[in-house]
Amino acid sequence: MDLIKLLKQLNKMEPDLEYTRRSKLAILGLLENNPKRTAWGLMWSGIKFSTGSMVTGLVIVLIFVAFSAIKFSSPTPLAALDPITLRAEAEAIDIQIKLATLGYENPSLLINQSTTLKIVSGASSKITVDKNETKISSDVPAVKDGAPTSTVDSPTIDEVLGKLSE
Amino acid sequence: MLDREKSIVSDAVRGEASAFGLLYDYYQSKIYRFIVLKVGRSEEAEDLTHQVFLNAWQNIKNYKSQGFPFSSWLYRIARNLVIDYYRTSKETVSVDQVDPEYFAAPATVHFDIDNKLQIGKVRLAISKLDSDYQDVIIMRFVEELSIKESAEALGKSEGAVKLMQYRALKKLKESLGS
Numbered sequence: 187m188d189l190i191k192l193l194k195q196l197n198k199m200e201p202d203l204e205y206t207r208r209s210k211l212a213i214l215g216l217l218e219n220n221p222k223r224t225a226w227g228l229m230w231s232g233i234k235f236s237t238g239s240m241v242t243g244l245v246i247v248l249i250f251v252a253f254s255a256i257k258f259s260s261p262t263p264l265a266a267l268d269p270i271t272l273r274a275e276a277e278a279i280d281i282q283i284k285l286a287t288l289g290y291e292n293p294s295l296l297i298n299q300s301t302t303l304k305i306v307s308g309a310s311s312k313i314t315v316d317k318n319e320t321k322i323s324s325d326v327p328a329v330k331d332g333a334p335t336s337t338v339d340s341p342t343i344d345e346v347l348g349k350l351s352e
Numbered sequence: 353m354l355d356r357e358k359s360i361v362s363d364a365v366r367g368e369a370s371a372f373g374l375l376y377d378y379y380q381s382k383i384y385r386f387i388v389l390k391v392g393r394s395e396e397a398e399d400l401t402h403q404v405f406l407n408a409w410q411n412i413k414n415y416k417s418q419g420f421p422f423s424s425w426l427y428r429i430a431r432n433l434v435i436d437y438y439r440t441s442k443e444t445v446s447v448d449q450v451d452p453e454y455f456a457a458p459a460t461v462h463f464d465i466d467n468k469l470q471i472g473k474v475r476l477a478i479s480k481l482d483s484d485y486q487d488v489i490i491m492r493f494v495e496e497l498s499i500k501e502s503a504e505a506l507g508k509s510e511g512a513v514k515l516m517q518y519r520a521l522k523k524l525k526e527s528l529g530s
Binding site: 194202205 | 369372373376377380381384385388389394397398401402405406409467470471474475489493494495496521524525528
């Protein structure tokens with residue numbers, strides 16, 4: 187075969203397509219990401235870095251100061267949120283409630299309650315009810331429309347307690 | 353030569369990556385063939401081709417158009433890199449000891465078997481030539497550059513290129529005939 191024709195056929199040799207793509211990207215991407223550095227460029231990047239560092243430091247200090255101010259000036263110290271303290275307080279409240287319940291369930295107080303019921307029933311017996319009109323005896327204060335009906339002359343708790351102490 | 357090459361090169365000199373991308377697309381396979389025919393191995397040829405375009409892109413601001421195709425500048429970079437490659441390469445094997453199959457056309461090129469063997473022999477014969485003769489054969493007959501373009505790329509006069517071409521072809525025929 188003719189030598190010149192054979193040499194021309196060598197023109198068909200091509201590099202690998204994947205290699206070509208990667209090589210091109212590497213060359214063009216590399217220089218776009220790493221532009222040549224001038225003195226001004228270096229100075230500018232230094233200024234940007236130091237400014238960024240200062241702003242970051244300032245933000246950290248502000249957060250710390252704000253946190254400290256909240257911690258020390260708050261009316262409810264954060265220590266009060268401790269679960270152990272909260273549990274102790276809850277238990278203490280529970281005890282007070284039990285004591286109060288015990289007081290109301292005292293048998294003497296039950297007598298007192300029956301006495302109060304007697305007084306109330308005695309007062310209510312003085313009220314006579316007619317079919318057409320309601321007449322209230324002079325012993326019982328008149329009840330006006332719209333006024334509360336619980337204005338029965340019942341002894342106050344202090345009076346009951348006073349009687350019990352006698 | 354690439355259409356509107358002058359303006360594309362001007363854009364690339366100004367730092368436009370897309371313009372250099374166009375030059376890369378057009379010239380990469382030519383530079384690759386030039387290198388692979390000189391060094392033999394496709395992997396090394398790929399590395400050197402990559403280096404040629406990297407050097408070109410890094411130094412494109414120094415490029416001065418003198419009325420020749422941009423390829424002349426790329427070929428000069430490629431020649432220098434191949435010279436450096438052989439200078440620094442520690443492993444040297446005589447071409448006579450290499451199997452001709454090694455120089456057969458790569459799998460990506462579809463030649464028939466007879467043609468593939470002949471191509472392999474031609475590549476082996478080219479690899480035995482002096483570096484300057486290799487350059488002339490590749491530029492003039494593989495890439496079909498003009499005498500003027502070849503002279504510019506090789507840094508020689510047109511008369512010197514014609515003389516080298518004559519001697520290179522003679523040597524190549526002798527090598528293939530023996």
